[in-house]
Amino acid sequence: MGMVFLLWSMNVFIKAVGLANSSCRGVEVCGNVTISYPFGIEPGCYIEDWIAIDCKNTLGSPKPFLRRLDLEVLDLSLEGTLHVNYPISWWCPTGNSTTVVSLASSPFVYSKLRNIFIAMSCDNLAYLLSNDSSLVIGGCISVCEEDTIKTNGSSCNGVDCSQTTIPSDLDAFTIRIQSMNELSPFERTKDCKYASLVDQKWFEENLTNHFEVRKMSHVPVVLNWEINANLSFLVMGIDSSHSTCQFANRSSSLGNMSSTFSCSCDSGFEGNPYLVDGCQGKLLAVY
Numbered sequence: 001m002g003m004v005f006l007l008w009s010m011n012v013f014i015k016a017v018g019l020a021n022s023s024c025r026g027v028e029v030c031g032n033v034t035i036s037y038p039f040g041i042e043p044g045c046y047i048e049d050w051i052a053i054d055c056k057n058t059l060g061s062p063k064p065f066l067r068r069l070d071l072e073v074l075d076l077s078l079e080g081t082l083h084v085n086y087p088i089s090w091w092c093p094t095g096n097s098t099t100v101v102s103l104a105s106s107p108f109v110y111s112k113l114r115n116i117f118i119a120m121s122c123d124n125l126a127y128l129l130s131n132d133s134s135l136v137i138g139g140c141i142s143v144c145e146e147d148t149i150k151t152n153g154s155s156c157n158g159v160d161c162s163q164t165t166i167p168s169d170l171d172a173f174t175i176r177i178q179s180m181n182e183l184s185p186f187e188r189t190k191d192c193k194y195a196s197l198v199d200q201k202w203f204e205e206n207l208t209n210h211f212e213v214r215k216m217s218h219v220p221v222v223l224n225w226e227i228n229a230n231l232s233f234l235v236m237g238i239d240s241s242h243s244t245c246q247f248a249n250r251s252s253s254l255g256n257m258s259s260t261f262s263c264s265c266d267s268g269f270e271g272n273p274y275l276v277d278g279c280q281g282k283l284l285a286v287y
């Protein structure tokens with residue numbers, strides 16, 4: 001049996017270099033979501049407008065939204081990802097709907113690693129297109145089960161449900177849903193057709209049946225975030241407190257280059273690497 005020593009850093013006072021405003025705490029809460037710096041709600045408590053959060057009261061419960069993109073935030077990770085609630089695209093006998101949320105010039109891109117593109121229902125030819133619809137950048141087809149829909153949504157293998165990967169560094173796209181039979185698009189089924197980006201893990205693990213998506217107006221989508229390199233001076237100096245920041249160049253799917261940076265706690269430490277002394281010693285087991 002080994003002896004276990006618990007080593008905690010006693011330095012609980014945290015102060016962000018970027019937070020000249022001493023009334024900011026570096027952590028705010030909206031509904032069930034913890035909002036950590038560099039994100040923030042109160043004026044002066046976020047690193048830039050793109051990652052400012054509005055805490056809105058929707059149907060009596062507070063929910064966080066990315067202020068400039070008006071997307072609901074489901075959770076936020078300081079490891080460079082966040083989940084947003086993204087509107088799905090649909091095409092019904094009665095109408096259609098496609099929302100375009102452009103992330104161009106923002107600190108966000110749609111995560112290639114974590115999202116897939118899905119198409120649902122019978123006879124659905126779904127395209128993922130560039131923002132101005134001039135280029136096809138992805139797509140898939142879901143074909144029909146003969147006569148009635150016998151599939152029960154337990155798999156997404158091309159019958160009433162198909163899935164595919166998305167390009168890297170995607171920052172703007174639109175979706176086109178088409179029938180395989182353009183002349184009588186709803187002949188074989190009166191069902192609506194759907195397509196969307198979606199968090200792959202959620203799609204595979206959190207649903208009892210893939211067809212549940214057809215009753216939803218929004219699904220979780222994962223965005224990657226990094227901070228504009230221009231703002232690195234706001235967190236300079238935190239390298240000395242168990243946190244390391246790295247620069248990177250990113251080229252978007254629209255062809256724009258941007259320089260960004262991201263920070264992480266050093267090995268053995270955890271917490272918020274964007275705050276001075278935000279990274280604290282982890283439990284250390286010594287045998």
Ligand SMILES: *[C@@H]1O[C@H](CO)[C@@H](O)[C@H](O)[C@H]1NC(C)=O
Nearest residue numbers: 030031032033060061062063
């Ligand atoms: C917070 O989570 C609980 C339990 O999951 C849920 O019942 C509640 O509606 C959530 N509140 C908000 C504001 O989303």
Ligand SMILES: *[C@@H]1O[C@H](CO)[C@@H](O)[C@H](O)[C@H]1NC(C)=O
Nearest residue numbers: 021022023024042043044045
């Ligand atoms: C400082 O923060 C408080 C609340 O967090 C806010 O009301 C105030 O406007 C901020 N001041 C500046 C200069 O940003």
Ligand SMILES: *[C@@H]1O[C@H](CO)[C@@H](O)[C@H](O)[C@H]1NC(C)=O
Nearest residue numbers: 091092094095096097177178
């Ligand atoms: C989608 O709906 C709009 C009206 O809301 C209509 O003008 C358009 O033709 C529809 N598109 C398709 C492909 O049905």
Ligand SMILES: *[C@@H]1O[C@H](CO)[C@@H](O)[C@H](O)[C@H]1NC(C)=O
Nearest residue numbers: 100102103104131132172254
């Ligand atoms: C996307 O396309 C729309 C309509 O064509 C245009 O108004 C918008 O500026 C475009 N956004 C980007 C980032 O190219």
Ligand SMILES: *[C@@H]1O[C@H](CO)[C@@H](O)[C@H](O)[C@H]1NC(C)=O
Nearest residue numbers: 149150151152153154155208
């Ligand atoms: C329906 O789902 C069950 C598991 O829930 C599976 O065993 C069965 O093969 C599925 N049927 C079809 C037609 O996909």
Ligand SMILES: *[C@@H]1O[C@H](CO)[C@@H](O)[C@H](O)[C@H]1NC(C)=O
Nearest residue numbers: 074083199201202205206220
């Ligand atoms: C999926 O389910 C897990 C476990 O219940 C939960 O922690 C996670 O937040 C869910 N994912 C999404 C995107 O809702």
Ligand SMILES: *[C@@H]1O[C@H](CO)[C@@H](O)[C@H](O)[C@H]1NC(C)=O
Nearest residue numbers: 105106228229230231258259
């Ligand atoms: C970054 O700084 C450069 C030079 O000051 C400026 O031209 C550019 O617009 C800035 N970029 C952003 C996104 O603020």
Ligand SMILES: *[C@@H]1O[C@H](CO)[C@@H](O)[C@H](O)[C@H]1NC(C)=O
Nearest residue numbers: 246247248249250257258259
């Ligand atoms: C990013 O690009 C600039 C100019 O092209 C270059 O000077 C810089 O070294 C690059 N940074 C990284 C981390 O690759």
Ligand SMILES: *[C@@H]1O[C@H](CO)[C@@H](O)[C@H](O)[C@H]1NC(C)=O
Nearest residue numbers: 104105106253254255256257
């Ligand atoms: C790069 O971004 C700027 C500002 O958002 C935009 O005006 C320009 O069209 C973009 N360039 C390309 C090649 O898309």
